[in-house]
Structures are given as structure tokens and as C-alpha cells.
Amino acid sequence: MAKILLTGGAGYIGSHTYLALIEAGFDVVILDNFSNAKDDVPARLKDISGKQVHVYQGDVLDRTLLDDVFATHKIDGVVHFAAKKAVGESVAKPLDYIHTNVGGLLNLLAAMDGAGVRRIVFSSSATVYGDTSVQPIPEDHPCTYTSPYAFTKIAGEQILEQLPDNWAIGILRYFNPVGAHQSAMIGEDPEDTPNNLVPYIAKVATGELTQLGVFGNDYDTPDGTGVRDYIHVEDLADGHVLSLKSLIETNQSHTVNLGTGEGSSVLDVLNAYSEACGKKLPHQIKPRRDGDVAVLTARPEKAKATLGFEAKRSLADMCKSSWAWVNGQRRNSN
Numbered sequence: 001m002a003k004i005l006l007t008g009g010a011g012y013i014g015s016h017t018y019l020a021l022i023e024a025g026f027d028v029v030i031l032d033n034f035s036n037a038k039d040d041v042p043a044r045l046k047d048i049s050g051k052q053v054h055v056y057q058g059d060v061l062d063r064t065l066l067d068d069v070f071a072t073h074k075i076d077g078v079v080h081f082a083a084k085k086a087v088g089e090s091v092a093k094p095l096d097y098i099h100t101n102v103g104g105l106l107n108l109l110a111a112m113d114g115a116g117v118r119r120i121v122f123s124s125s126a127t128v129y130g131d132t133s134v135q136p137i138p139e140d141h142p143c144t145y146t147s148p149y150a151f152t153k154i155a156g157e158q159i160l161e162q163l164p165d166n167w168a169i170g171i172l173r174y175f176n177p178v179g180a181h182q183s184a185m186i187g188e189d190p191e192d193t194p195n196n197l198v199p200y201i202a203k204v205a206t207g208e209l210t211q212l213g214v215f216g217n218d219y220d221t222p223d224g225t226g227v228r229d230y231i232h233v234e235d236l237a238d239g240h241v242l243s244l245k246s247l248i249e250t251n252q253s254h255t256v257n258l259g260t261g262e263g264s265s266v267l268d269v270l271n272a273y274s275e276a277c278g279k280k281l282p283h284q285i286k287p288r289r290d291g292d293v294a295v296l297t298a299r300p301e302k303a304k305a306t307l308g309f310e311a312k313r314s315l316a317d318m319c320k321s322s323w324a325w326v327n328g329q330r331r332n333s334n
């Protein structure tokens with residue numbers, strides 16, 4: 001059974017990927033500094049999987065700790081999620097973002113190389129495509145950054161491209177991950193007022209926020225609101241399992257989009273969420289948000305051809321699972 005190190009494995013996408021890897025028969029060790037994850041995530045992962053969870057609390061910038069992990073476990077591959085991910089914050093704190101995201105990757109790669117572990121799946125983002133009217137976007141579209149966060153993802157990809165042929169590298173460019181695990185025991189859980197659409201709508205559904213502000217209804221899209229390629233986080237997690245399996249079986253590197261290939265507008269998502277929670281959620285049209293593009297959707301064919309990946313879950317599934325998780329959390333805390 002292959003053993004995988006999951007950095008950032010207690011976070012939103014990391015925790016769902018943990019469960020998908022366990023289900024696929026992998027042995028998994030988590031390394032997480034819990035800067036953006038709740039302390040009880042490991043206990044929840046144990047309850048869902050029925051298996052002891054192996055967690056190191058620590059940072060990818062801590063080389064001594066990384067060396068200790070690689071010396072203690074015979075790791076066959078790494079999935080690297082641990083990174084900062086808020087676009088707005090990256091504009092305010094570019095050095096922090098570069099230090100954690102680029103410095104963390106470099107430190108991890110050096111530790112991996114030292115331990116002779118040369119298989120890595122890297123969390124990248126559709127943000128690497130910048131502001132482009134080419135939609136849906138194929139992987140060979142040029143990369144350009146529009147924020148320090150996007151810069152760190154492009155830099156990460158370019159660093160990985162420098163590694164010699166004895167490395168097997170999976171670069172996964174996520175579109176808009178939403179939804180929660182079918183158990184409703186883990187999901188996205190932002191502490192502050194969310195910036196992203198689905199977490200914001202979820203708080204309107206619970207009554208914590210009064211209404212959704214829709215950022216612009218004058219885009220060149222069917223209903224005038226922004227269109228994105230939302231992908232269920234469990235589909236995204238399955239994509240990581242397929243990426244790792246491909247690296248292990250073929251030793252060939254790949255760079256692929258993980259999306260559905262289908263676009264949904266802000267109002268489509270609001271309607272699907274209203275349907276899921278059983279009440280019509282209010283909204284108000286606001287001015288466009290700085291830096292937003294009209295449409296961002298994936299060409300999903302390469303992930304299918306290379307990994308056999310195909311997103312299976314619908315927008316309704318994404319909203320239902322999000323609501324089951326958010327509503328369950330609210331009941332527990334009351």
C-alpha cells in the first residue's frame with residue numbers, strides 16, 4: 001500500500017482528499033499547521049473513515065520536521081496543499097504569500113529530494129490563466145498573474161518544471177471548488193465574512209447574513225452575472241487520487257484542469273442553493289468587484305484523456321451537500 005504525505009491535509013480540499021485517498025486504499029500521513037483548519041478535523045476524519053489518523057502539527061517551512069517525517073515514514077508520494085489562498089490578502093501581504101507558498105514548496109522539494117521521494121501532486125489554480133476571453137480554457141493557454149497569490153501558483157508550477165526527469169509531477173489547476181463531504185461532517189468553514197460565493201450564500205441561508213450582494217449584472221453572459229466552473233470538492237478530491245495513481249503507474253508528469261467544463265452564473269448558484277435549503281434567498285445587485293472576469297470555465301478533456309477524470313456531481317449536489325454541512329454545524333452549535 002503506497003504511503004502518501006498530505007501537506008495541508010486538515011484544510012478544506014485536503015481533508016476531502018484525505019478521505020478519498022483512504023477510500024482508494026492509500027496510507028496517509030497529514031502535515032498541517034492548522035492556521036486555516038479547525039482542531040477537530042482529524043477527529044472527524046477518524047469518525048468518518050473508522051481509521052486512526054496520523055497527523056503532524058507543523059509547517060512546511062520547518063525543514064527539521066519535514067526530514068523527521070520522511071525519516072519516520074517510507075513516503076511514496078506527496079500531495080502538497082499547504083499554502084495561503086486568499087487573493088485579496090495576497091495583495092496586502094505579498095511577501096507573506098511568496099514566503100509561505102513559494103518558500104514552502106522549495107523547502108518541501110529539498111526535503112523530498114534528500115529522502116529520494118520524487119512524486120508530487122501540486123495544488124494549482126485556474127487563477128494562473130489570468131484575465132482571458134478564451135473560454136473554456138485549455139491547459140496550453142499562456143499563464144499570467146493578476147495577484148501575488150496567482151504569482152505564487154505560476155512560480156510553483158515553473159519551479160516544478162525545472163526538475164529533472166526522475167521526478168513525476170502532477171499539476172492540478174482547480175476551477176471553483178464548492179460543496180462538502182457526503183457525511184456532512186467536514187466542509188468549508190470560513191471564520192470571517194466569506195469572500196467566495198458559495199460560503200457567502202451559505203451564511204445567507206443560515207440567516208447570519210441578510211442577503212447576497214451580486215457583483216455586477218452587466219457582464220456579457222446569459223443573465224449578466226459572472227459565470228464560473230463550480231466543481232464539487234469530492235470530485236476534486238477524486239482527481240487527486242487519479243493524479244497520484246497516474247504518477248505511480250506511469251512516472252509521467254501531467255498538468256491538467258480540474259473543472260466540469262460547464263459554467264454557472266451567480267444567479268444560477270443562488271437559485272440552486274435556494275432550492276437546496278428550501279427558501280428563496282434574497283439578493284441585491286452591486287457594482288462589479290475589482291479584478292473579476294465575466295467567464296472562467298475549464299476545458300476538461302485533457303484530465304479525462306490523461307487521468308480518466310470526469311466530474312460526476314451536479315450544481316444541485318454541490319449546493320445540497322454544502323447546505324447539509326452548514327445546517328448541521330449550525331444545529332450542533334445551538
Ligand code: UD1
Nearest residue numbers: 087125127176177195196197200213214215226228266292
Ligand atoms: C476566487 C479566486 C480564485 C480562487 C477561488 C476559490 C479571485 C480573483 N479569484 O475565484 O483564485 O481559486 O476564488 O474558489 O478572487 N460573487 C458575488 N457575490 C459575492 C461573492 C462572489 O456576486 O459575495 C461572484 C463573483 O463576482 C464571481 C462569482 O461569484 O462572479 C464567484 O466568485 P468567487 O467564489 O469569489 O470565486 P472567483 O472570484 O471565481
